[in-house]
Amino acid sequence: MFSPFASRDYRVLWLAIFLRSAALWLDQVARPVLVYELTGSAVLLGTVLAARMAPNLVLGLFAGAIVDRHPRRSILVLSQAGNVAAAGALFVLLLFDLAEAWHVIALAAAAGVNIAFFQPARQAILPSMVPAASLRPAVALSQTANTVMRIGGALLAGVLLAIADFVWIYGAMTAIYVGAVVCSAMIRTRGEAGAAAGRAGGSLVRQTLGGVRWAFETRWPLAVLAISVVMFIFLVPYQSVFVPLMVIDVLGEPRSWVGYLIAVGGAGAAAGSLLLAGWRTIPAPGRLMAVLLIAAGVVLAGMSGAPHLVVVAICVFVAAACSTNVMSLANLTLLAQTTEGMAGRALSLMNIARGMILVGALVTGGLADLLGARAGLLTMGVCLVICAVLMLATPLARRVGE
Numbered sequence: 035m036f037s038p039f040a041s042r043d044y045r046v047l048w049l050a051i052f053l054r055s056a057a058l059w060l061d062q063v064a065r066p067v068l069v070y071e072l073t074g075s076a077v078l079l080g081t082v083l084a085a086r087m088a089p090n091l092v093l094g095l096f097a098g099a100i101v102d103r104h105p106r107r108s109i110l111v112l113s114q115a116g117n118v119a120a121a122g123a124l125f126v127l128l129l130f131d132l133a134e135a136w137h138v139i140a141l142a143a144a145a146g147v148n149i150a151f152f153q154p155a156r157q158a159i160l161p162s163m164v165p166a167a168s169l170r171p172a173v174a175l176s177q178t179a180n181t182v183m184r185i186g187g188a189l190l191a192g193v194l195l196a197i198a199d200f201v202w203i204y205g206a207m208t209a210i211y212v213g214a215v216v217c218s219a220m221i222r223t224r225g226e227a228g229a230a231a232g233r234a235g236g237s238l239v240r241q242t243l244g245g246v247r248w249a250f251e252t253r254w255p256l257a258v259l260a261i262s263v264v265m266f267i268f269l270v271p272y273q274s275v276f277v278p279l280m281v282i283d284v285l286g287e288p289r290s291w292v293g294y295l296i297a298v299g300g301a302g303a304a305a306g307s308l309l310l311a312g313w314r315t316i317p318a319p320g321r322l323m324a325v326l327l328i329a330a331g332v333v334l335a336g337m338s339g340a341p342h343l344v345v346v347a348i349c350v351f352v353a354a355a356c357s358t359n360v361m362s363l364a365n366l367t368l369l370a371q372t373t374e375g376m377a378g379r380a381l382s383l384m385n386i387a388r389g390m391i392l393v394g395a396l397v398t399g400g401l402a403d404l405l406g407a408r409a410g411l412l413t414m415g416v417c418l419v420i421c422a423v424l425m426l427a428t429p430l431a432r433r434v435g436e
Contacts, residue, residue, distance in 0.1 A: 037164075038172035043223045044163045047110075050217035051156060051179035054114060057121065057210040058180075059187030059300070060194075061145070063293040064203045065138060066274050067195060072135045076279060080399020083274045084392040085139045087266075089146040090153075091389025097150045098245060098382020106159040106225030106378075107218065109151050114215040116148040121211055125204035133200075153388070154381040157365050159225045173366045178307040181358055184300025192293025245379030248372075254320075255383055258364050261323045261425050262387030265360050267394035268418035269330050269353065272411060273299065275398045279407040280337075280346055287343060298347045299354035306355035310362050319363045327422035330356035334415030338408045 038044045069075075069082050090097075101109055120141050127133040156176065164172045194203050249255040273296060281291045330353045337349035364384060372380040401410035 036171070036175070037168045038175055040168075041163045043221050044160075044172065046217055046220050047156065047159070047163065048176060048179045050110070050114070050214050050221070051176055052183055053210055053214040053217060054117070054152075055180040055183035056187040056190075057117065057207045057214065059184050059296065060191045060203055060207045060210070061121070062274065063188050063191035063296055064195070064200060064207075065142060066278050067289050067292055068133075068200050069135055069138055070278060070282070072133075072138070076275065076402040077399045078135060078139075079275045079278065079402070080271065080395040080397075082139055082142050083271055083395035083398075085143040086146040086149070087389050087391035087395065088143060089150045089389070090385045091392055093147065093150045093385070096382075097385055098154050098379040100151065101154045101158050101378030101382070106155045106162075107221045107223065109155040110159070110218040110221065111215060113148040113152040113155065114211060114218050117145060118208060118211045118215060120144040120148070121204055121208040125201065125208050128199075128201045128204055149388075150385055154378050154385060155225075157369055157381050158378045159221075159223060160369065162223045162225050169369065170366055173369060174307050174310045174362050177310075177358060177362045178304055181300050181303035181307050181354075184303055184354075185297045186300075188293045188295075188297035188300055190293075192290040192297065195293055196288065196290035245382065248379070249383060255368065255380065257320055257425075257428065258323075258367055259383045259387055260428075261320065261327070261360070261422075262364050262384060263390045264418065264421040264425060265327055265330075265357060266387050266390045267397070268414050268421065269327065269334070269357050270391055271394040271398040272334060272353070272414060273350075275395065275402055276337075276407055276411045276414075277346075277350070279402055280340070280411075281343075284407050285343060285346075291343065295343070295347055295350050299350040302351035302354035303358035305351075306359045307362060309355075310359050319367050321426060323360045323363050324422050324426035326356040326360050328419055328426070331415045331418030331420075331422060334418060335412050336415075338412035338415065 039048070065082055066079050069078050123144075124133065124138065124141050127137055157173065160172050160176065161169060190206075191203060194206070249259070277295055278289075278292050281287045281295065282289055333349045333352045333356070337346055337353075340346045340349060361384075364387075365381065368380045368383060398410065398414060401413055404410070405413065
């Protein structure tokens with residue numbers, strides 16, 4: 035399970051992801067609460083998340099081609115530096131009491147540009163760092179770097195929301211991002227094999243179209259894309275919209291509980307990642323992804339009627355474990371079934387899927403505003419179950435990973 039840590043560069047990358055994730059989850063908790071306190075609008079809660087994910091949809095395929103054309107370490111460093119700039123700008127605005135809702139949304143979009151490049155680069159560089167036999171645990175364990183700090187970062191955000199203001203939160207976030215930049219710069223592996231293969235493929239547009247052609251000719255990557263799109267529309271957005279609404283409006287609890295519940299989700303995600311890392315074989319990843327989404331949909335429906343925070347916490351734990359394993363399975367399947375020179379473009383399919391959070395966030399915010407938190411959450415859970423069942427019945431989904 036832990037064989038990838040034998041690589042020095044993998045350990046440094048893991049630490050960079052760990053620090054980035056600490057700052058990311060501080061932001062994931064604080065930004066929705068900040069917008070809600072500035073505006074009181076459920077629709078704008080969804081808009082913040084949509085703004086963050088829009089660059090993935092717009093830049094997704096081109097980002098993958100760029101990852102295949104240039105040293106992946108350089109892309110990791112530059113994307114992290116962009117996070118420093120975006121978080122630092124909001125810190126300054128808050129420090130001088132100048133922050134408005136549109137600033138928060140615009141800087142969320144700027145941070146989304148960095149995500150569009152960071153995510154495929156951090157996965158595509160893994161085959162350069164670890165042996166092929168260690169690739170599956172490397173993918174799963176890199177996800178634990180994110181999920182572990184989903185616990186720590188969210189807990190820290192909860193504490194800071196209880197005892198301090200947003201200036202402290204975004205000051206800490208900026209400093210943590212600086213640490214992630216330093217760690218990324220310490221990586222020695224550059225991912226040059228992928229870069230060389232990318233340059234041999236011609237122009238950026240030609241490379242991008244080559245990645246699209248590969249997906250359509252191979253066909254099963256389209257099933258990975260479809261399953262991931264369903265997850266990013268109907269499952270992932272609930273955390274940024276419905277968790278704050280359930281805590282603050284429905285159950286009448288202090289805002290710090292938003293952070294604590296997201297930390298519980300981090301515990302579920304970490305448990306799911308470790309379980310996946312320990313599995314020897316996964317014979318039918320497409321079917322497993324669909325089954326996990328069905329389970330998550332049932333959990334969201336159950337959460338909609340939760341009478342107490344304890345029930346909400348259990349539901350958040352299970353939903354996070356399901357979503358994390360679906361993401362890890364999708365990344366692993368794409369990475370294991372393609373060459374290193376195509377890895378960035380293959381993984382950019384997940385960028386496209388991740389960009390569909392934009393749609394899910396707007397739908398989620400609209401449902402919350404129109405139907406209320408409980409009915410809106412129930413609607414999202416039912417839609418997720420229906421779509422996942424349809425995916426499970428699709429022959430192409432059953433071919434994923436074959």
